[in-house]
Amino acid sequence: MHTLAALARKGGVGKSQIAINLAVVAAQNGLRTLIVDVDPQATCGYWMELREQEAAEAENKAKEYEARGDKKAASIERARYPKLELGVIEISQGRMDHHISRIQASNEVDLLIIDTAGKDGDVSIKTSKLADYVIIPTSPSAQDIAAIATTMDVVQNTRTPAAIVINDGQPNSNESAEVAEYFRDPEGLNFEINDDYHVADTYIHHRQPIRHAYRVGMGITEYEPDGRAAAEVRAVYNFVAAKLNALQAQNQKLKKAS
Ligand SMILES: Nc1ncnc2c1ncn2[C@@H]1O[C@H](COP(=O)(O)OP(=O)(O)O)[C@@H](O)[C@H]1O
Numbered sequence: 001m002h003t004l005a006a007l008a009r010k011g012g013v014g015k016s017q018i019a020i021n022l023a024v025v026a027a028q029n030g031l032r033t034l035i036v037d038v039d040p041q042a043t044c045g046y047w048m049e050l051r052e053q054e055a056a057e058a059e060n061k062a063k064e065y066e067a068r069g070d071k072k073a074a075s076i077e078r079a080r081y082p083k084l085e086l087g088v089i090e091i092s093q094g095r096m097d098h099h100i101s102r103i104q105a106s107n108e109v110d111l112l113i114i115d116t117a118g119k120d121g122d123v124s125i126k127t128s129k130l131a132d133y134v135i136i137p138t139s140p141s142a143q144d145i146a147a148i149a150t151t152m153d154v155v156q157n158t159r160t161p162a163a164i165v166i167n168d169g170q171p172n173s174n175e176s177a178e179v180a181e182y183f184r185d186p187e188g189l190n191f192e193i194n195d196d197y198h199v200a201d202t203y204i205h206h207r208q209p210i211r212h213a214y215r216v217g218m219g220i221t222e223y224e225p226d227g228r229a230a231a232e233v234r235a236v237y238n239f240v241a242a243k244l245n246a247l248q249a250q251n252q253k254l255k256k257a258s
């Protein structure tokens with residue numbers, strides 16, 4: 001199993017949005033996926049609550065259609081919320097080590113995604129230690145970029161491989177690419193200090209449907225599977241999945257050698 005974390009010492013940069021949308025892609029790909037929500041605001045927990053409510057409503061509607069003999073409409077309604085192996089649990093920051101280690105040892109989950117509030121330094125360090133890989137989302141805004149340095153310190157101190165993912169940039173502009181260059185540049189923030197630290201070369205732009213999807217408890221790849229936002233989220237998922245698989249292969253090699 002893999003443990004992924006969305007980490008940034010800043011609110012509003014897209015940690016929860018990315019955690020939810022990557023989790024949905026993973027579950028759609030057949031992985032048993034669990035989000036561990038350690039943020040007291042419980043953005044992911046609330047999303048799952050919305051999902052359950054909406055799915056129950058869709059089921060009620062489907063039954064009404066069936067009662068009227070309209071099987072086609074009933075099956076369309078049910079297909080909106082297919083049953084995925086996807087869960088969210090909310091846990092307190094004080095107990096996160098205990099619970100997450102237990103889940104990691106259980107073999108019942110293929111992908112665990114930790115979402116944090118990010119403000120608390122201790123929680124960030126704990127999260128980074130528990131994760132195989134960390135995604136550090138940032139918007140292209142100067143304030144958010146400035147806040148990245150502390151998160152970079154966390155992942156480098158715990159020696160957890162990580163990637164910066166640029167989120168919420170202006171579509172159809174060079175903004176995201178320019179920020180990516182700044183993170184790479186040895187005279188900028190120089191995050192790509194070695195092979196474990198990357199700036200994802202695939203961006204999630206500011207896309208309104210991402211917000212709409214959240215409101216109805218869906219991932220963007222369910223809400224608008226053929227849209228641009230879904231394509232961007234899938235690209236980030238593929239980037240992260242490739243890193244996780246490479247790490248696993250590396251660990252297996254090390255185990256064999258020892
Ligand atoms: N790429 C995006 N396009 C549109 N809205 C976004 C995007 N990323 C995040 N948002 C919105 O910005 C707000 C903050 O995102 P969120 O994931 O909750 O941030 P964090 O978890 O880092 O605090 C939310 O309302 C979310 O829907």
Ligand SMILES: [Mg+2]
Binds near residue numbers: 012015016039117
């Ligand atoms: Mg959040």
